[in-house]
Amino acid sequence: MLLYHRIDGTPDVHGLGVSPEVFESHLQWLRANCHVIPIEVLLGTRIEELPERAVALTFDDGYEDNLRVAVPLLQRFGCAAAFFLTTCGVRKAVEYWWDTLERVLLQEATPEILDLSSAGVPLRLNTATADERLAAHWQLHDRLVHTTLESRERVMKCLESWAGSATARVRPMLAEEIERLAALPGITVGAHTENHLSLPDNAGTMVAELSHCHAELTRIVGRAVDLFAYPYGAVDRETAALVRRTWRFGMSCDDRMLGDSFDAARVPRLDVKAWSAEELGRRLSNLFEPGQSRQRALTLGR
Numbered sequence: 001m002l003l004y005h006r007i008d009g010t011p012d013v014h015g016l017g018v019s020p021e022v023f024e025s026h027l028q029w030l031r032a033n034c035h036v037i038p039i040e041v042l043l044g045t046r047i048e049e050l051p052e053r054a055v056a057l058t059f060d061d062g063y064e065d066n067l068r069v070a071v072p073l074l075q076r077f078g079c080a081a082a083f084f085l086t087t088c089g090v091r092k093a094v095e096y097w098w099d100t101l102e103r104v105l106l107q108e109a110t111p112e113i114l115d116l117s118s119a120g121v122p123l124r125l126n127t128a129t130a131d132e133r134l135a136a137h138w139q140l141h142d143r144l145v146h147t148t149l150e151s152r153e154r155v156m157k158c159l160e161s162w163a164g165s166a167t168a169r170v171r172p173m174l175a176e177e178i179e180r181l182a183a184l185p186g187i188t189v190g191a192h193t194e195n196h197l198s199l200p201d202n203a204g205t206m207v208a209e210l211s212h213c214h215a216e217l218t219r220i221v222g223r224a225v226d227l228f229a230y231p232y233g234a235v236d237r238e239t240a241a242l243v244r245r246t247w248r249f250g251m252s253c254d255d256r257m258l259g260d261s262f263d264a265a266r267v268p269r270l271d272v273k274a275w276s277a278e279e280l281g282r283r284l285s286n287l288f289e290p291g292q293s294r295q296r297a298l299t300l301g302r
Contacts, residue, residue: 001042001056001251003269006063006170007070013102013137016061018274020069025277027077030055033281038080039188039227043249043267047260053288057081058251058269060192060229061096062089062172067181080186084229084251087216088195090175095168096196097144097156104163105137111162119158120151145232146201175220182221190227191217191247200236210246227251240265 006012009019018026030036035051042056057074059066062085074081088094095103104110105127112128114136121143125136140159144152173181182189193199193209194216202209210228217225226248230239233253243250244265252266270287272280 001039001058001267001269003251003271004057004059004070005061007065007073008063008170010169012099013106013134014098015273018272020073022274022276023070024073026272026275026280027073027079029277029281030079031077034284036077036079038186039082039249043264053284055284058190058229059083061196062086062178062192064171064173064177067173067177071181071184071187074186075184078186080188082188082190082227083181084190084192084227085178085213085217086172086192086194086196086231087213089172090178090216090220093168093171093174095171097152098141099168099170100156100160101137101141101144103166103169104159105133105140107133107163107166114159114162116155116158119154121155145234146198148202149195149197149205178217178220182223188227189217189221189225190229190251191225192229193231196231198232198234199230199239200234203238206239206242210242214246235266 004018004023005016006018007020007023008017009021010017034053034055036055036057037051039056039058042050042054057079059070059081062083066083070081110127110133112126114123114125114127116123116125123139125139126132127136140155144155147155178189181187191210191213194213195209197205197209199206199209214225228243228247228249229251230243230253235243235250235252240250240252240263248264249267250265252268270283275283
């Protein structure tokens, strides 16, 4: 199972973007060398009944370019795909916090000091040089991945005020875009929480994050939404137990081989980067080696 995020050629610090040209080359290679099948078929079919070199395509975060750029290419090559969506931006356009962090801190010039004490965070970071801004970016990123929604929002508000206003470059899909996406043949919609929080770090709001996302997506697409992907791939025993009770499958970050028997709440995926088609082919062919060609091999990312 392959995991993509953005189909966008602009370089980003997290490697989330794959250009349309590279994605097209991936689809060409996959159609020539694998069997691209829907996620429900890959996960719900007995392994001996699957075609050789079976692959499913998934996208996390629900970026707007998924509908505008990825879907036409998927349709052109006759490939099904699953899209795991958050619901924080369905009513108005928002920017994911990690995109804001990159946009603000990795620009050419900022104030020389970033003081986050007003956001309740005892951090004073040097930001005068490019190297200092990059170090500050990763220090804040590592902290914000594990924080609460309230703390994250305070930090982002402080950060944008510090840097000055600027226009967001990328965003997740709005409700009407999700509705259009879900109406297309070969498309599966799955959930990715409401606010893209690390669930193990937010036990007190975990149920709400799942239930609110599920209810909103069900309302928008008009049918059951029974697949889930963990934000950041973060999952512990309690989180998996909750997902196992309420969803058919949960996509996790485990980097391991899967055979005929696997935990439905911890399904890994291969996090695809802007590799050449040859590199993608090499990585997948290594997974489909003789003796393992009828196993599911999956690894995950964001």
